[in-house]
Amino acid sequence: MAPVTVSFYVFLFSLLSFHIAANRTRITRGVFIRDNETLVSRDLNFVMGFFGSHNSSSRYVGIWYYKIPGQTVIWVANRDKPINGTGGSLGIGNDGNLVVLDAGKNPVWSTNVSFDSNNSFASLRDDGNLVLSSEQKEVWQSFENPTDTYMPGMKVPVGASTGQGCHYVFTSWKSDTFPSKGNYTMGVDPEGLPQIVVWEGENRRWRSGYWDGRMFQGLSIMGNYLYGFTLNRDGKGGKYFIYNPLKGNDKVRFQIMSDGYETEFRWNEDEKRWNQIQREPLHECDIYNKCGSFAACRSSTSDLPVCTCIRGFKPKHMDQWQNGNWSAGCTRMTPLKAQMNAISGVPNDGFFDHRSLKLPDFARVFSTELCETVCLNNYSCTAYANVNGIGCMVWYGDLIDIQHFQGGGNTLHIRLAHSDLDDGGKKNMIVIIISAVMAGLICLGIFVWLVWRFKGKLKVSPASCCKNSDVLPVFYGSNNRDVSAEFSASADLSLEGSQLSGPEFPLFNFSCISIATNNFSEENKLGQGGFGPVYKGKLPDGEQIAVKRLSRRSGQGLEEFKNEMVLIAKLQHRNLVRLMGCSIQGEEKLLVYEYMPNKSLDCVLFDPVKQTQLDWTRRSEIIEGIARGLLYLHRDSRLRIIHRDLKASNILLDENMNPKISDFGLARIFGGNQNEANTNRVVGTYGYMAPEYAMEGLFSVKSDVYSFGVLLLEILSGRRNTSFRNTDDSSLIGYAWHLWNEHRAMELVDSCIRDSSPKNKALRCIHIGMLCVQDSAAHRPNMSAVVLMLESEATSLPMPMQPLITSMRRCEGREFCMDGLDVSNDLTITMVVGR
Template sequence: MAITSKRNPVDAFLFSFFFISYYLSLLSHAANTITQGQNLSDGLDGHLISDDQNFQLGFFSPANSSLRYVGIWYHNIQENEPSVIWVANRKNPLFDKKGVLMFKDDGNLMVVAGNNTEVWSSNASIVSANTTARLDDTGNLILSSDDGKKHWESFNDPTDTFLPGMRVQVNAERGENRAFNSWKSANDPSPGNYAMGVDPRASPQIVIWEGEHRRWRSGYWDGRTFSGVPNITSSYLYGFKLSDLENQSRYFTYTPMNSSDKLRFRIRWDGYEEQLRWDEGGSKWDTIQSQPADKECELYNFCGNFGLCNELNSPVCSCVQGFDPVDPDQWYKGNWSGGCRRRTELQCQRNLSSVTQETAGEDGFLDVKCSKLPDFANLEVVTKDSNESCESKCLNNCSCTAYADASGIGCLIWKGDLLDMHQFPRAGNTLKIRLADSELGGKRKLSILVIIIIVVAGVVLLVVFTFLLWRFKTKRKVLATVSSISGGNDNDTPLRIYESSKSMEFSTDLSGPADLSIDGDQANGLELPLFNFNCVAFATNNFCEENKLGEGGFGPVYKGKLPGGQEIAVKRLSVRSGQGLEEFKNEIILIAKLQHRNLVRLLGCSIQGEEKMLLYEYMPNKSLDCFLFDPSKQALLDWRKRFTIIEGIARGLLYLHRDSRLRIIHRDLKASNILLDEEMNPKISDFGMARIFGGNQHEANTNRVVGTFGYMSPEYAMEGLFSVKSDVYSFGVLLLEIVSGRKNTSFRLSEYSSLIGRAWHLWNEEKAMELIDPSIQDSCSRDEVLRCIHLGMLCVQDSASQRPTMSSVVLMLESESATLPLPRQPTFTSMRESSIDTESYMESQDIVSSNNLTVTMICGR
């Protein structure tokens, strides 16, 4: 008899469920490991995934490439393309999808192409062939045997990325450890031109190399942080840590403060190191810090040997006290790579007579505070004796050029040249540079030979001076018009030019210096080259129309070329100009005394009868408005260029307001008065409207309002009150124009009275990104743009007292961590709110139209 039974449907379902779950769990458990005899083929199943689902190993192709590589990337991050942290066969890509990751007979991992050609191997020395490869939760691929011994790790053979959990070896005997090598390009993982790692000599530091040359370094490790990166903080619990291994070797590790954060460091293909953190909310990688920062002083040895770099100075490079440029011509042209050399030899290096030796003072030390200590071309870390100071050790060593007693490091002594010196606004260490006594104010008795040389030189100079004076007196051509332009005075005119008591000679090229003085105690006079009219006419091809660059209230501007080949821009005062004479006097005195990389340079002037001209350095890219408001050229100004221009303008204004010998209010800052050199660096021009303030003067009043509508602050336009905050307001308008690519006055006929009104409404509604010029939306940094818009709104506040100073503006631009206060709503933010009829207001003013290099005047009734 046949016995049959029927399975309960519920039991069958449960059996199937547990059966499937069992095998899925086996698959899931095995997904992070492969063993001898197993392969990973290029395809959907050819991958490993770490237990915590954070990392994945498999085959991938970079963007815009069909080449195949075996790599590791973040598994659970949704991106357009994977964030690759490690590549196996970066030197030998696969050309199809037939590649396989498999084990060799000796237990090593290898990648083979479709024709069984080996393109990569782990190349470990393995005794046992019974090995396993596992992708762990840190992103490390580990090759080990059954006894747990690790034979090879991807963390010990990295590509361009450093992850928490990695160890970077620090071994002075082995020298530099160039652990990380950049990709060749954004889409090519083959080895690039940049490397990042640790130089362990003396005190360890992180270094970026470009080829065989240093590009950037972090400064020395002081036990808590890297002393050359003042904005990075650390502790023993979190951040970088230098640890010791059992074999007396050392290594750097990094521990994030929040263990759940996805953090990585990498050396980019373009030579920048960056620290990235994954933002789950924004689904993007945020850049926490990047080195070298976007500053010239961050670049290695930017100012050359014995040159000191400081971003707050202008120029940024200077020779340390007691040193002079090796090549003065190149140095003053802005090429500082040649560096500086010692002016007076140290005491132990001199070959002096016994008399001089007895009277020469001992060497001393110059303190350079807030320093990134120099690189260790010849550096040693000295263990100090209890009875001998670090200073004594340096003085007792004739080859010692500097020392520092650095906290956390000890006594550092440099021999030979000092390389890569960088001075910070704050933090850093104090460097003691060894100088001869005379360079520190010491007095020495001169030898008889030196006295004889000085006397002979004095006699020669006296003879030459007498001869030149005789020649000048024989020529009767004198600058008669200097006294004429000094006549008359206006209560609103801050400057007067007096006729020089010196005779001046004209030649076919250059007449020599014009000695001009400023009314009051603000200056003792200056020398400005005076050019012959015929020379200027020849340089501009007799002021031909083809050489005309533009025309404004001052008059026409021409391009010219001097006999030596130097290109110039010539502003020719128009006889019919409604402004001109006083502005000419103002500019010829004022700008000649100002020297800053972000101010246009005045080369000279020409005065002959009614002809008055100013000669400037030529700016090949003309003015900012030519690019900013031209739809066909806007795209040439990407966000990085615009941000550089914003920073340059801010530094130029800071120099005028605080750092120059005179306190200057520009009063006509606008896009057409920002000139661009061949590298698109900004230079503030047109100082015809500028005013000089005394040492304790902060505000002035005028009955003659000058400037350009749309850039003038409310208190200046309405009451004639102006101060440094008037320029801050104009800067705020200009900043919003640079971000938006729109003129402030282009919104007059819209629902907003101005660009300021539109910016306020968008910022207040948290839609500030809609203000951005569409041509830069893809290239801009969201955080930087929003900070600039926020800063612009602070600068255009109605009350001058609520606007920041330019020193605060520069700090807020350059510091990502600076906290910006909330701005107050401007009074006129829409046509409905405005209590002034703009058109009738403008019709009641005497407005002179402006062009490229122009001065625009608005004279109140």
């Protein structure tokens, strides 16, 4: 037995020796790691070793996450000199440097630094940093020699030394499988104020905008650029950027992808996958200098063109501009006084304030509060801006890479000739005066006609924003069809007398609304929908309003406008938005609502910062409020209404975060005992449509119940339904059922409220949501049952049936399939399907 026992221990010792060799924590002189061995960090966060693609014999030395499935490589040593075959090794060379050798012991990569010690060693730290040390002094580290990935804790210097070709520029892979240097690089701008820049070759592809001490100013969607990054001093007169996750244990990385997109990823431990947090450039306007010099790019669904010349400028080549080729940009309409050799009698130049902009590239900073004076005193100065956290910014020469944001951004003061400033003001004033006079004459004519028509039977109630001669009372009685048809002229906006009989319906003066919204300015714009833009306004009495303006190019807008006027004027409920009146002038059609200071639910719920305002109590109150509003529409109102477009962006929040259902443009009225209808015109929003409605055109109160169920799950999870499109679950419904079926439903609750949520109530809400999104309309509860379930825990709940699909039914034999659409969660669509 003795020989057997000795052999057994020898075998165990051999296995232990192999394990130690295969997973080292340090490389010292004389020790080499072979292709089948690895170097690991102390707490097993990262691992270093050889890797390669499945269809290639090329091998590389890289670092990746140890505990995360798959090889997410964050750093590569020999990226441009792969080893052919598995005969490579990694170790400390004769000069003390870390070196990668091929099968013939020839070096293909080295740290290549000079130091005075032979006692060097290499170790992999738990933040992913590979460090070469000598006598306890760091002489080289991978964090200072990155490849394509920025990791938390990396210090990226800011200054002229960070130009292209230096150690701190991140270079993309050639492709997703080949780590050799690609066409795109990313780094801190070496030419001026701190900002992140992506280059394609030597040309700029995208920039983040300037750092103001809190965030990068040029981002339309802030993501983690808003929190996490800081600009610090190194004690030697230099500065550096560093990023620390909001949660210390979050696994986050920023990567310049092989296709030129800068992307932020965060590891989702619950779902075991990397979530893409942000990706730049996000829109076509994020592409560097999309519209050329002196032009602003606008990413929106409005009727406005993508590129427009800024005030005082015109297209340099009009024929190219009209054909969609904007690269040549714009040129000044009127020379500046300084350019005219100071001709006597010519007024001084002035400045036009352009708001909500991504500021142009190549700014210079001055430590002065007299920014305007600095600009006027320089012949070449074209614009200036005062930005909190930066100070006085001045631009010389062309203004490049300007973007117009729908909200936020900065104000740019653009230098113009005095005539451009005056002419513009005079033209605007003339337009306002003419509009006011014409509106007054029209109002007076209609008022006289109404008095003659209805004689003494009229009830006078002025629209709240119009006074004296601007008052235009409009009443809908048995003969109102003639009134509205006459008034609307080419708009053909006639309404049946039965639709708006009863109380008077205020008709606002268009010019009054125009003044209230600052002539529908961009800074007053609240959002954009399928109907058209929505603007914030303020009436003369100080009351704030929201104005929905029908887009002139909207093919469906007129019918929806009439529908919304009819419905909301009849509906009164604390959880429905209040319609204050409308305005109709020629082709202009406006709806005037009460203003909701907290905007729509999606603006708060899906914002990583604002969603913390929605604790469990607030979310449950919002869910119950929406449910009560729907119940009123379905059962308790004078009209039986099917909303057909219930979604987060159509839920407005007042100053107390109370929900109010809005946007009744797509709603339908049911009469008598009618329970179901069908249509050839399917309208609604991807991700919220009930299956029977989306693919068969059948809609009922149960269609709204399905949409409510999706919305309930979104409110609980804090995630959009369509954010799951490229996952195995394909939708929030599928993900929720997956967790429900595995008795892990609490994992669906938003992580920021999960610990503070009462478990039994949260699970009950999820249960109700799963009942509402069942495939069969017959199996879904009606809204009266839903309200009872939400308000009374004594009510027992049936078990939901597993959804066979997560968004739409199979589309075999049909002309159109929703699953093929590439649309956003907030996009309202109209489609015609064969029946």
